[in-house]
Amino acid sequence: MNIRIAAQIAQTHLLAKKRQTLVAMLGVTFGIAMFITMISFMQGVNQFLEDSALDASPHVRMYNEVNTQRPSLIEQLNPGGFNVVYHQKPKDELARLKNGLAIADRIAKEPGVLGVSPQVATQVFYNNGPIQLSGTISGVDIERENRLYTLTSRLKSGSINALRTNPDGLIMGSTLARKLNVRTGDKVTITTPGGGTRILRVVGTFGFGVGTVDNTKSYANLSTVQEILQKDPSYITDIHIKMFDPLQALPFGRQLRAEYGYYTEDWATANQAILAGEQIRNMLTYVVSITLLVVAGFGIYNIMNMTVINKIKDIAILKATGFDGKDIVAIFLLQAMFIGLSGGLLGLGIGFSLSYLLSITPFEAGDFLSIKTFPVIFSGTYYAMGLVFGVVTTVLAGYFPSRKAAKVDPVSILRG
């Protein structure tokens, strides 16, 4: 087999039927362009949702799960016996992490940990005049919290320094602030479940772009919240941990749980709905893209089949003058490959342009999502995948007609 002559003949065939070649190419181009656009956009959406979920939630959260169910004393002493206890009250157990601050400092020294923020979180009522809204308040060391969630970039008004200098300061979720009709500088009354009240001044508002956070959460100083709850300065209910690599958080969470005996929750468990949605979108993307490519493949198959039928005399003459089956396969397969490769490359270009246009298209997502344009990911992997898919489809689509061409019996054609 001599690939150079085969290529020369393939080239002549392609150039002789420019329009047909172009149509076949455009089939692949369209398929690949759609594939690139869809996958870039879908993965962009996935990444965005994952990021916003991951940004707003810790990779690992350690807390003490208060268990209200406990066996009665008599049940412990006489298990399996006929024991009847009515209306047993739960034990007064604190949601605290014992030695929480010390644990936080130790975790911060572990490798792979980006930051640790020990905090006190509690449910509260926010009162402003007659309005009463329920929410949560987190007492944090704002420096450490900032390291985890880059609060500075999420502030809509005020500053985090104002919280450090003002012990009665409060940084409030932007949606919550709007509902309470308060702005930076206004005062809000906080009521804890224990009954304690305190008047705090709003020194800033933030927006994570995640509804459940912006709607309910506020940050205050750790000591302030401890005071409102009438607890000592070592009272810690939650430790939030961020890792350099989110995937490391899963085994790390399990390790911490075994080490300290407190309940840990990783981001994957906390955001199962988002991850499930991601899988469904991925599936959808691949199904649609592969369908498009298969359709393009059938287009090529058709055109190659027609070419083989049109060129049947030429095939006979080539065979008569000494070209063997492999040469004939090479001639037609090269044509299919050229169509696949050039159509594919053009498709990559168009796919890139479409994704770029999408990425600069304004998109008003409201309060829930903090984006201004459609999220699109530009990744070389998708382009490589698109090209590989395109070439494989066209080679398959070109192979069967080429094999048919190789089996042409020259005698029956040449005898007329």
Place this chain on the structure above:
Amino acid sequence: MSTVLKAQHVNKYFYDPETFQVLKDITFEVQKGEFLSIVGKSGCGKSTLLYLLSTMDTDYEGAIEMAGVTLKGRNQDFLAHFRNEHLGFVFQFHFLLPEFTTLQNVMLPGLKLGKYPEKEVEDRAMEKLRLIGMAEHARKPASKLSGGQQQRVAIARALINDPTIIMGDEPTGNLDKANTENVFEIFHELADKGQTIIAVTHDPDFAAGTDRIIEMSDGSIISEHKNP
């Protein structure tokens, strides 16, 4: 003189629509440098015989030996290579590749053989085109040539690899008188230079100009005689 082609007891059947014996016990030899014509009426099996000799049709009984090589039972790739190296064809309906230029058409079998570099194949192709008087049309697409011109180019193509035998299936069957004479003239010149040629024809004038005539009827050779 050496024998370049030997056919022994060749039988061939067509099976569709019913079994029918086209060739019956064909035995003959061709010497090197001979200009042989096979004549006979339509349907006598002369073309079928030529396609057996051409190695493209492999479904027969008996033995065919060419250039010292037994051709029975060889695989298709071997036969393709053998055709490329040892055989040149001229068909009734000229059969050039229409998208290629005259020169490219002549060059293709030479490039396939790969015996010479491309530049040399081109020089040789030009030389063959000059031989048949088509050199000035070398850069024209084959589809722009007249029937007679195409047939002459087909002869040049058959010559490109200096084949052992040139085979022609009614090489003048589709041409007018002037072109027939022209093509015949070329064949004759080649034969004079020692080229072995086997041509199937039903043109008695053409046959009369060859060295030897084999006459066939109903699948058998009925007579064989040398021309003076």
